Amino acid sequence: MLSFFMFAKAYSQQPADLANPLVATTKPRFDFFAAASLPYGMIALSPDTHHGDLWSAGYRYNDPYILNFSHIHNAQTAGIPVMPVTGACKALQGLEASRAKLDHTTEIAKAGYHKILLPDYGITAELTASQRVGFHRYTFPAAKEAHIIMDLTAALGPVNMVKGYAKKVSGNEIEGYSVNAPTFRRKKNCTVYFVARFSKPFDKINFWKSATDSTKELVNADFTDDKKAGLYASYYNLHEGEQISMQVGVSFVSIENARMNLEKEMPDWNFEAAVARAKTAWNDYLGRIEVSGGTRKQQVKFYTDLMHTAIGRRLTEDVNGEYTDNTGPKPVVRKIPLTASGKPTYHFLDADGLWGSHWNLNILWSMVYPESGNDVATTFLDYYYNTGIMGRTSWGGQECWVMVGDQTVPLMAALIQTHRATFNTEDAFKGAYKNAFPGGTRDRGGYEAGPSPKGGGIDWYLKYGYVPIEIRDRGDGYNRGGASMTLEYAYQDWCIANMASILNKQKYRPEFLQRAGYWKNIFDSSTGYTRPKDTLGKWLTPFEAIGTKRGVNHATPGFIESNASIYSYYVPQDVKGLIKAMGGNDVFIKRLSADFESAVSSGFAAEHGEHYAARVDYDNEPGCHLAHLFSHAGAPWLTQYWVRQVKENTFGDTTSFAGYRGDEDQGQMGALSALMSVGLFDVQGLADVNPTLEITSPIFDKIIFHLPGKKTFVIQTSTPSGKDNTYIQSATLNGKSWKSFELPFSEFARGGSMKIDLGPTPNKAWGTSLGSVKQTITKK
Structure with missing residues (x-):
């Protein structure tokens, strides 16, 4: 330790x-x-x-x-x-x-x-x-x-x-x-x-x-x-x-x-010793990322963010490894295997779902807290063993079907692709495959627990190539927004395709790659937005990309806790394809820039419950990646600028009044804020084959990541004295010039050092000249 x-x-x-x-x-x-x-x-x-x-x-x-x-x-x-x-x-x-x-x-x-x-x-x-x-x-x-x-x-x-x-x-x-x-x-x-x-x-x-x-x-x-x-x-x-x-x-x-x-x-009544043990445990956890420089306020917020990543999910097994499985007719006591020292080999967690965690916790867990990510993944894999369906929520030993889709798959894919997985990957693929068809978790809308679920619409997704708007009247679950479901299912299908690739199950890959493209079936080129369709293939009319009145679950029709304006960017598996569909780099940048400019006065976050009216909403999961999309359109300096603006205005405060906007949601926004602080992210949630981390400008002078295997990755920054440090001027990796905004995760994981020169004005040549590192390493 x-x-x-x-x-x-x-x-x-x-x-x-x-x-x-x-x-x-x-x-x-x-x-x-x-x-x-x-x-x-x-x-x-x-x-x-x-x-x-x-x-x-x-x-x-x-x-x-x-x-x-x-x-x-x-x-x-x-x-x-x-x-x-x-x-x-x-x-x-x-x-x-x-x-x-x-x-x-x-x-x-x-x-x-x-x-x-x-x-x-x-x-x-x-x-x-x-x-x-x-x-x-x-x-x-x-x-x-x-x-x-x-x-x-x-x-x-x-x-x-x-x-x-x-x-x-x-x-x-x-x-x-x-x-x-x-x-x-x-x-x-x-x-x-x-x-x-x-x-x-x-x-x-x-x-x-x-x-x-x-x-x-x-x-x-x-x-x-x-x-x-x-x-x-x-x-x-x-x-x-x-x-x-x-x-x-x-x-x-x-x-x-x-x-x-x-x-x-x-074992005793020594209160001070108990406090010291608790502090040591927190130092061990928080100190996985060691920062220096920046302001004291920024340091306080950074470690507060990291603390929040470890308090939203809580273990439920006892010291002997026993936990209660309450998924059947009556509770059953099950037991986690113990280590040689007599401790449970993993934690069975009381955990909310992972809706949107591919843009925050999945990345952070894969980078420096793989045991935490594996605990979550193994908890939901246990539901597969206990019930036959891989879970997406765990409260009181019960599967509660929070939100929609198969949210565990992006986490499992990230841990597998980053070589951090310790769970049974063969069984994980079997569970993911089952959930992608009728009879699995995608049958169910939010909190739909009955014996004959219909609110998830996976059968319609397979039949039509999208989940139609009529899903809102089908089943008894919540969060039944067909367009949102289509986009989320397509991303999850892409994750399964990539799992198949690395697990030597190539025969499954073509089908899931085809399904990963279903986002195109609900992209209306005449408006430039994702738009709900009905079972006859007709577009929803009237249609508002940004809502003017509150709909079901704070959303516009066909969406979940958001709207078409934000969800239209929800294509992490094919960002280049999305940019092309929206008119190319220049049109995409202009549109996304206008979205961010419109959100300055709101602090880049809607009031909780008003997600339907936002163009940028860092109060909720569906839009956590928006600022990072500029890099993919050839403008990484705009990602650097807007990430810094969001970090300071949405997540920068340390008072009792602010610091997170709306629903912090069990560490997700804390993880996102921490990633913005250290200047690393991935729009694809590290779920791609040969994943990369996307580089933005850190707020600290030095960051030491303590990695598995006693390795370290160090980021050092330099800024002209008294100058703004928003923009990357140049970077080196292990002493060699680095000109791409993408860093192969494998380079990060093996340990090393990166030096980044920062300054007050954009260097529009940095981050664009090498093209896609992802393409380069994929061809090797």
């Missing part, structure tokens, strides 16, 4: 100190904020200030009160709230009754640690975590009575609870569980088990249950098992400064496994 003594010279702080979990927390998703956590850890222990939905819940910086601290913060699973109080206990009245003012005066939030004062009670709360255990330390004032509340059936974020159970095990230990009710996205129950230990034996333990539909009552027993269940541990006559710690082991499998997780990961 990487040592971090080198940071002492470059920084006054390490990456874990620079990352700021409070960035953009004014109106975040429930799963957005995580300080007391580890990379990809099951636990995200943090304060909750608002519940009731996914899109604006959890820890919101400007809310007036803290309602509780809870341990699970995923898009569709939640659990185990805790709240310390002094004075008379009001736990039976709900979370609001025990709330405390949210006070930022002495707050500290860092990667792996959170400290905050609850002024109403005079309690200082400190939080940290291991992968599967939350560690609380509460410093109390002098108090005649104090209580630690666990409301096990309180609604948390987007999740209601069906029931809760808790039992006193000893004078300082409680065990139990909370049952997450189904949500719109997750159709079945999900149980979160726990074992909680207290550093000081409680003086009394009180359990409650429901008395009526709206009231609760204490029970005269050492347990509760009810639809309204909870407990509070009471302490009397605490002295000033007395500390009580609490450790909560969690499992999605069983109480026994929660106890095993607790005993394995938190």
